[in-house]
Each structure stands twice: as C-alpha cells, then as structure tokens.
Amino acid sequence: MTFRFRAATAALALTSAAAFMLPAAANAHFQLSYTPEVQIDRPGDVPVKLIFWHPFENGHAMDMAKPLDFYMIHRGEKTDLTDRLTPITFQGADNTADAWEATVPVKRAGDYVLVTVPAPYYEESEDIYIQQITKAYLNRGTMPTDWAEAQGLPTEIVPLNKPTNIIAGSTFSGVVLSNGEPVPGAEIEIEYIAAEPDMAANSTTEPTVSPLPGGSVVAVTDADGTFTFGIPKAGYWGFAALGSGPETEHEGKELSQDAVIWIRAYDLK
Template identity: 55%
Template structure:
C-alpha cells in the first residue's frame, strides 16, 4: 500500500492479530470515556454527554481531568463543529470517589454519524511518574444513515474502525487500525475495557457493575505489522480500546508522555 509502519518505542516486535493476552497492568485501566445512554437513535434526540477519566469496568476511581480538553468537537456529515465552549465542569461520582469531569448537552437532530472527539490535557499519573493523554473518539448514529464512521479524522493518534462502531453484534468481532499521524502502527499495545458501571448522565453518577472483572487483569491485544487488531465481542454494551503510547509526542513538562489513541464502540444483542 506504500505506507510505512511505525513501531512504538519500547514495545517488543511481537506482532499478533486478534489474540487477547492478560497484561501486568492493574485491573480497571485508565480510560477517557465519552458517554451518552444511546449510541443508535431512531429520531431526533436530546441528551447530555459526559466526559470523564476513570476506571469504567468496576465503576471505580475517577481521576480529576485537571482542566477542560484542549479540543472537543463533533464530526457530522463531513463537517467538524467545535463543542468546547459548551462544556460544563461537573463532579462525577463513582462507587469509589468523586472526581472532576465535564458534560455537554447534545442534540442528534439530522440523520447520519456523529463522531465526538476529545483531546484532553495531559494527566499526571503520580504512581508511574508519567503523563497520559488519551485522544478519544466515540461514535453515535441517528436514523441508520452511515456517513462518517470509516474516515480518519487526522488526529495525532487514532484508531480507525474497519466495521461500523455503533452496531456490532454480540458474538461478532470488531477490527480497528492503529494510526499515528495517519500512518499504521505495528506492535501497538492495546488495552480493552468494558463499561460495566454505566453512567447516569442526569445525575453524573455510575451505576453498579453488571459484570465481574476479567481474570488475570486488563485484556490486552497487539496490533499486527500493518496496525490491525481484532477483538471478539462477548457481551452487549460499550467497549473501549486504547492503543498506548502511539502518538508522536513523547514528553510533557520534562516527563514521559504516553499519548494514547482511544475508541469507544457499542455492541448489541440480536433480538
């Protein structure tokens, strides 16, 4: 295809596609979430969208975001609309604590895809003495009209879906491609997370977890030589994939920066 591949620094050249492993990363990995109750809407819908940095599997610790995202926008029918001026700071409460997060009112009016994207400020993780910046996309659709989902957004780090990310079926697979400045990333480490403690966007609280934690720790994949990975979807709901340290920026304020690409997709039972 004439494209170069990029090997993230510090990752072993073990290129495995679609094979899940269990890493030594602590259970309930850090994930930036962009959450609304429904990913697929039949008619015009008004709702709030919560943006929070937390551990979604168990509804555990919420991290203070430290400030509004550097960028926050929606892509719809090829047009990008800035939403940062509409963000409101909120206190989000999980089963473990209350942390600083953000919320935005959204109206999904016209048919098509809505890709909501956040580029947060780097977060300092004291236990590891590094900064983390998770460039995050979440996909929504109104009216069953596909318009934007298969196009990259030109982010420094992103995961491009190879199948529609808002209507995967339980028992099927999701395939994505890890990109750094538009180029595929070989051997990227990808953490997988499930929102088991679903947020309530009216009260900004998390519900009780509906599933237990995965045995052995965070589910982890590796992208293949062309940046692809595949994951079999075991249950309905929101699934997140974070490709760690794949962005071009590796330092912030004199410390290591992990510039991650995150994508959220939804799966449904076939009824």
C-alpha cells in the first residue's frame, strides 16, 4: 500500500510540479465513479458504478460502505442522488467486494459533476482511515457549464482542462484545494483504469495495460497548489491528492482525507 503523508509537510514540492515524478511504495487505492461514456447524446438515466479498487493493477477491491453523500451539480444546482444507490457485489480479478450502483438523470445540455463522499475506510495494513472525496464528469450536448468550478468540498481538485475530452498525448492540469485554499506540496497519485468494469456483470475485464515498475505514479503540487501531468494514453485517468483535506482523525485514528478527480482522454482520429 502507498505510504501517505500530509500535504503540508511536503516542503520539497515547492519546486515545479509540471515534470516532477516520485515513485510510491505500491499501487494505490482509488475510489471509482465509473460510467462507460462521459459524452451523452440523448436525455436519459446514465448508469454509474461506485467501486473502491486498485484499477491500474486490476488488483484488490475493498468493501465500500454506503456513501455519506452522492449527488450531482448541473448548472450550479445540486441534486441529491443517494436514494438511487443500490448495493452490488463487484467481482475483481482476485476477490469480491461490496460496491454501489446508481443512475444519473441527464436531461438538459451541459456538464454534470458527480460527487461521491464515501464513508471512511479502515486500512488495517496502515492502521489509518481513508476517505476519498471524488468528482467525475458527464457532459450532454458539448455545452460547457460547470466543469471549471470548485464545488465547495472539504478538499477537491479543480480541473484546468475540460475533463471530459482530454487529448491523449496532451497534458492535464488541476489545482488542489482544502477548504477552498490551494494546497502546496500535495502528493498526487495518478491511476489509469486498465480494466474498465463490465457494467452488466459487475466485474472486472481483461486489462489493456500493465502497471509501471516502481509502484504508483506520483506528482507533487507546486507553491500554487497546481500540478500538470502528460496524458500518454486514451481512457480514464484518476488523480488523488493524498491527505489534502482538513479532517485528519476518525474514531481515534489517523484519517487520510483525499481529493479524487476522474477525467476521460481520447485519441485523435
């Protein structure tokens, strides 16, 4: 598992983060908010799976309790989606785990920001709790409305590129916020969904790539809380700012309150 440290202690990160990469101890926990498509052509209910997993290595899946909150933001308006959540069992490559599914009502054109606030997860091997506050994005009709806005979360990554159509081979940048303020020195774990979930079977699929040697891919934010990463391949990329949130304790143990964002990249054709 990846060793986690508070972002504020990473003073070394005040150098440029655009090309600064560090090896981490192992592949990362990642809270998924997964939909097969993020570009929505017609109005309707869009299925989403909430899975706590190691998607780059197609590895161990963790049991996920019911989220504390699950909602969408569209044109600045919040819609609670927690009553749409249904428990499922996700079949990973090596184990099964409790997960959740829901549908997102997409009607008008514009961006739909999906926010998942999971219950803290106890990681026994590290003797800490992990809470990954996660944002994912849908868009209908190519109209930009909400993607560039902060959503007022305890901690979040605000994208500086439109997250629903990143060009593979270009870059993605984001700003890490804690209580609305930029976080310098935040450790950013970077993950690729190597085996996109089968929506009907609630299971993993054959991976398309293998994890890199040396553990997780990691960058660090600069003095303004910003990071930039070159996107080498089409597909879904996730970024997790470890320990960037204001809450540091849960039930008497250390809490790593992380900000997660998912983006979708495409090849030029």
